[in-house]
Amino acid sequence: MASRFNLKLITDNPAVVLATLTIMVVVIFLLVNRLVKRFSEEQLALGRKMYAEAQAAMASGKADRGIEDFRAALSYDPDNYQYQLSLARALRDTGRTAEAEAYLLSLWEHSPQDGAVNLALGRLAARERQLDKTLQYYHNAIYGVWTSNADNDRLNAWFELVQVLLQLGAKQQAEAELISLAAELPHRPDLELRVAELFTQIPDFDHALAEYRRVLQLDRGNVTALTGAGEAAFSLGRYRTADHYLQSAAKANPRDKQAAHLLETSNMVLLADPYAPQIYGQKRLGRIRAAFEIGGERLQACAQSKGVDLKSASTTTEPQNDLQSLHQSWLDQKRRMTRGRNGWTDEMQDQIMNLVFRIEQQTAQECGPPIGANQALLILSQNPNGVER
Amino acid sequence: MSQSGGALSGVTSSPGLAPGTSARASNGDARLGTDDKKRWYSLKSSFREEQYFLVLSVFIGIFSGLAVVCFRLAIEWAGIGVLGPAPQAHDWRLLVAPPLVSLLIAVIVIHVFPLVRGSGVNQTKAALYIFNGYIPFRTAVGKFITSALAIGTGHSLGPEDPSLQIGASIASVLGRRMEFSREKLRLLAPIGAAAGLAAAFNAPISAVLFVIEEVIGRWSAGILGSVVLSAISSVVVMRWFLGSQPLFRIPPVTFVRPSELIAYAALGIAGGLAAVIFAKAIGYLRPRFRAMPRWSQYFLPATAGLIVGVIGYLGAPQVMGAGYGYMDEAMHDQFTWQFLAILAGLKILATTFSFVSGTPGGMFAPALFVGAMLGGAVHGVAHHFYPHLLGTTASYALVGMGVLFAGFLRAPMTSVFMVLEVSGNYSMIVPVIVADAIAYIISRSLQRVPIFDLLTRQDGLDLPSMEEQREESVLHVEDAMQPPPLPILSSEEPIKEVLERIQQSTASTFLVRCTPSGWTTVTRDFLKRLAGEGKGELSLSSVLPASRLPYLHPDYALEMALRYVYQVPLVPVVSRADYRKLEGVISSEAVLSRYRMTENVPGEA
Numbered sequence: 001m002a003s004r005f006n007l008k009l010i011t012d013n014p015a016v017v018l019a020t021l022t023i024m025v026v027v028i029f030l031l032v033n034r035l036v037k038r039f040s041e042e043q044l045a046l047g048r049k050m051y052a053e054a055q056a057a058m059a060s061g062k063a064d065r066g067i068e069d070f071r072a073a074l075s076y077d078p079d080n081y082q083y084q085l086s087l088a089r090a091l092r093d094t095g096r097t098a099e100a101e102a103y104l105l106s107l108w109e110h111s112p113q114d115g116a117v118n119l120a121l122g123r124l125a126a127r128e129r130q131l132d133k134t135l136q137y138y139h140n141a142i143y144g145v146w147t148s149n150a151d152n153d154r155l156n157a158w159f160e161l162v163q164v165l166l167q168l169g170a171k172q173q174a175e176a177e178l179i180s181l182a183a184e185l186p187h188r189p190d191l192e193l194r195v196a197e198l199f200t201q202i203p204d205f206d207h208a209l210a211e212y213r214r215v216l217q218l219d220r221g222n223v224t225a226l227t228g229a230g231e232a233a234f235s236l237g238r239y240r241t242a243d244h245y246l247q248s249a250a251k252a253n254p255r256d257k258q259a260a261h262l263l264e265t266s267n268m269v270l271l272a273d274p275y276a277p278q279i280y281g282q283k284r285l286g287r288i289r290a291a292f293e294i295g296g297e298r299l300q301a302c303a304q305s306k307g308v309d310l311k312s313a314s315t316t317t318e319p320q321n322d323l324q325s326l327h328q329s330w331l332d333q334k335r336r337m338t339r340g341r342n343g344w345t346d347e348m349q350d351q352i353m354n355l356v357f358r359i360e361q362q363t364a365q366e367c368g369p370p371i372g373a374n375q376a377l378l379i380l381s382q383n384p385n386g387v388e389r
Numbered sequence: 390m391s392q393s394g395g396a397l398s399g400v401t402s403s404p405g406l407a408p409g410t411s412a413r414a415s416n417g418d419a420r421l422g423t424d425d426k427k428r429w430y431s432l433k434s435s436f437r438e439e440q441y442f443l444v445l446s447v448f449i450g451i452f453s454g455l456a457v458v459c460f461r462l463a464i465e466w467a468g469i470g471v472l473g474p475a476p477q478a479h480d481w482r483l484l485v486a487p488p489l490v491s492l493l494i495a496v497i498v499i500h501v502f503p504l505v506r507g508s509g510v511n512q513t514k515a516a517l518y519i520f521n522g523y524i525p526f527r528t529a530v531g532k533f534i535t536s537a538l539a540i541g542t543g544h545s546l547g548p549e550d551p552s553l554q555i556g557a558s559i560a561s562v563l564g565r566r567m568e569f570s571r572e573k574l575r576l577l578a579p580i581g582a583a584a585g586l587a588a589a590f591n592a593p594i595s596a597v598l599f600v601i602e603e604v605i606g607r608w609s610a611g612i613l614g615s616v617v618l619s620a621i622s623s624v625v626v627m628r629w630f631l632g633s634q635p636l637f638r639i640p641p642v643t644f645v646r647p648s649e650l651i652a653y654a655a656l657g658i659a660g661g662l663a664a665v666i667f668a669k670a671i672g673y674l675r676p677r678f679r680a681m682p683r684w685s686q687y688f689l690p691a692t693a694g695l696i697v698g699v700i701g702y703l704g705a706p707q708v709m710g711a712g713y714g715y716m717d718e719a720m721h722d723q724f725t726w727q728f729l730a731i732l733a734g735l736k737i738l739a740t741t742f743s744f745v746s747g748t749p750g751g752m753f754a755p756a757l758f759v760g761a762m763l764g765g766a767v768h769g770v771a772h773h774f775y776p777h778l779l780g781t782t783a784s785y786a787l788v789g790m791g792v793l794f795a796g797f798l799r800a801p802m803t804s805v806f807m808v809l810e811v812s813g814n815y816s817m818i819v820p821v822i823v824a825d826a827i828a829y830i831i832s833r834s835l836q837r838v839p840i841f842d843l844l845t846r847q848d849g850l851d852l853p854s855m856e857e858q859r860e861e862s863v864l865h866v867e868d869a870m871q872p873p874p875l876p877i878l879s880s881e882e883p884i885k886e887v888l889e890r891i892q893q894s895t896a897s898t899f900l901v902r903c904t905p906s907g908w909t910t911v912t913r914d915f916l917k918r919l920a921g922e923g924k925g926e927l928s929l930s931s932v933l934p935a936s937r938l939p940y941l942h943p944d945y946a947l948e949m950a951l952r953y954v955y956q957v958p959l960v961p962v963v964s965r966a967d968y969r970k971l972e973g974v975i976s977s978e979a980v981l982s983r984y985r986m987t988e989n990v991p992g993e994a
Contacts, residue, residue, distance in 0.1 A: 014441055017567065024452075025451050025452070028452070029455065032455050032630060033630070036458065039462045039465070039466075049474070069475060071475075071718070072474060072475030075714050078638070078717075079634075098722060099722060099723050102721045102722030105640070106638070106640055106721050109640060109641060
């Protein structure tokens with residue numbers, strides 16, 4: 001009743017009424033402000049707690065629980081970018097791509113320049129094998145805004161894009177991206193090495209070899225680069241170069257069987273190549289003769305394994321299969337070689353080697369890839385312009 | 390304004406008055422008592438009443454905003470305290486907490502705050518029309534506590550309607566303490582209601598429209614300014630403390646292809662049917678629940694709480710509470726369309742039980758929830774069959790909210806503006822109007838009585854139905870107007886000539902067109918008496934009184950004529966373009982005859 005009485009007194013004067021109301025507003029405002037502040041702090045704390053629980057759940061493989069906790073964290077701190085992104089990633093990683101995409105798109109609408117969001121969207125698009133969107137979002141990520149360690153994040157996104165494109169079978173786009181990436185790359189052996197390896201995967205051995213060489217300029221003893229350069233050179237048919245790098249790689253890492261095998265093959269190729277520089281006269285003829293004999297033996301072995309009778313083929317006029325035909329050619333060539341014992345013309349040398357190459361290719365087709373000297377001859381046959389001289 | 394605003398109008402439009410005629414003053418001062426007058430005379434020296442009232446509206450808005458901020462905090466704290474920070478399906482607390490807290494709520498409602506049952510909208514209307522704007526502060530306190538507990542612990546109810554009532558109660562308390570007149574006190578309730586609703590909904594335009602559409606029932610110039618001021622003040626306070634972000638985030642929504650209107654029309658149909666089911670379920674169950682023995686009233690909220698808890702426990706905790714967070718998720722494609730449809734159905738079920746059990750809480754949020762889920766589901770179905778549709782889930786969810794607002798709450802105008810205000814995007818206006826109109830028509834056809842009117846009738850109150858008021862046809866002067874008795878006399882004519890002219894006429898009273906303007910009447914007997922006195926050569930103007938008759942225009946409401954037809958036998962009805970041009974006359978017999986005719990034609994007026 002007292003308050004009513006007081007108010008009755010003051011209501012006669014509007015200025016007093018308004019002053020009283022203003023004071024009341026200020027007092028209540030301050031009280032509510034304290035309440036809201038406390039409420040907000042509690043909400044943020046709950047958000048952090050739920051986020052931590054969500055991360056723990058995700059780490060222990062409880063994805064559904066983790067997602068629910070991420071959602072709860074977001075309900076307490078709806079604008080928290082980290083929570084939103086984590087939820088979207090969790091949704092994506094658990095295969096709930098539609099939900100993840102919706103969340104990411106919502107984030108993207110708020111900050112379309114955000115690198116992390118674009119990267120997540122790019123991964124999602126890649127998962128759904130949408131090449132255009134993949135390229136679009138990854139490009140956004142590469143040229144977007146990153147909060148910390150931006151250069152590194154951009155490069156990682158770029159590397160990831162190339163790998164994703166390779167997985168999607170888009171080798172042309174991957175190669176284009178990789179060439180651009182290589183041009184932008186700072187001179188760091190680890191990055192050059194990654195680029196070189198990706199070039200190898202495409203495969204683009206020319207660029208791969210160039211990148212490995214750049215690595216070796218910075219780090220001469222880099223075994224991975226030596227091996228990679230050797231392999232790239234080998235794949236390009238540049239056996240002398242391959243031999244050079246592979247020898248260094250083998251010295252640095254004798255346990256690398258792959259490198260050792262390639263080195264051996266390179267050596268054999270180089271030794272078997274009759275057209276190698278500085279190989280003249282009897283030495284060249286010797287290599288041609290040896291190649292001819294090796295080819296003949298390979299033909300015999302292959303025919304035997306396939307059950308083809310080469311001897312009867314030479315005595316009959318019936319239609320022959322490829323191996324029989326090659327054998328016949330081989331016998332004819334041998335006769336000509338015997339007749340021209342004193343000197344083979346260049347033309348004849350080419351004829352012999354052509355026959356050897358045909359034998360190697362045919363037997364590889366019918367009896368599987370050869371090994372040893374035959375492998376070397378087959379490699380030579382696949383390089384019509386000759387191996388690295 | 391062509392007609393009176395009824396109980397709420399502070400300004401009454403007057404018909405045109407001829408010079409010298411008096412009409413009753415229609416401003417608020419004339420209705421104040423002696424004490425009030427004294428007070429206002431002193432106030433007027435420094436502060437005019439209307440300005441004072443407007444300033445008070447701002448204070449009402451601020452206080453309501455502060456109360457609603459606290460109310461929202463209370464709901465959150467109640468929820469966290471009882472259900473934990475992240476309630477999820479298969480959590481035992483979902484089963485146990487709602488019924489236990491509901492028992493407590495029932496005890497509080499029955500023994501401490503018996504007036505806090507229900508949503509609060511009808512109670513505010515009752516305060517306006519029955520209790521002269523009186524809403525006890527105790528009701529606001531009770532509503533605050535019980536609604537916060539109910540909504541926080543999972544009852545499928547919303548905070549908007551209670552906020553509306555809390556705002557109205559605060560306004561009522563302030564008005565009473567200021568010792569305003571009865572008329573002003575009546576005005577304060579909707580002002581506070583708009584403030585409370587605006588703060589709860591973070592949408593001042595929708596709140597103002599809803600209060601006008603559903604609580605006041607008609608546009609009233611005398612109150613509109615105050616309602617707007619209070620609503621904006623409360624929203625400013627709310628945003629000051631809780632930020633300007635809406636209750637749910639809305640992704641960009643677009644409407645590109647007109648062909649998509651077919652899908653929105655389907656949403657209107659689905660929403661209209663859902664609204665009818667929702668309203669009929671409440672209309673059917675509520676009186677039956679209320680008719681149960683008194684002891685059972687303690688357990689009804691608990692039963693409803695258990696039903697809601699079971700739904701949450703079994704896998705749909707989304708239906709618990711107001712559900713704004715889940716509306717947000719629905720709009721961000723976080724649910725499949727099948728699950729959205731299930732959620733819409735479960736929400737109707739849960740809200741029906743929560744509401745009919747007498748648990749305090751509102752129906753705005755549940756209606757929006759059902760609409761959003763239904764919209765999302767319709768989008769899913771439409772997109773399944775027509776993948777080329779460009780509309781997003783958010784677009785349909787948003788329109789769905791408007792659809793339920795129009796169909797269930799039967800506030801079509803608010804429904805349209807709410808969607809526009811909440812989305813901040815006017816491109817959706819066509820689909821919203823199409824879908825809302827369809828839902829409204831379906832709802833009106835299948836559920837004649839709007840939900841709020843149904844509830845008031847179940848409570849034994851006879852409050853004016855806003856929908857009926859909106860649609861009633863008003864009789865106008867032209868409906869009862871009759872041809873004037875001929876001849877029409879001129880004030881410049883000599884009495885002798887006039888007597889000759891009226892000789893053929895059977896009428897006893899004649900209209901006289903005065904110079905330069907105005908109308909008056911003269912009787913045959915009066916003229917004969919003057920002629921008998923030898924004044925036949927005098928002009929009419931020299932013998933007629935200077936006062937003029939009041940006149941009406943054909944478009945005036947017929948009730949306006951009632952003020953004059955008992956003062957003068959014939960009231961001229963003149964053209965608005967030319968006051969000397971007589972359209973007809975109106976008499977008391979003609980007015981009564983027209984009203985009698987209306988009573989015999991059901992449906993008219």
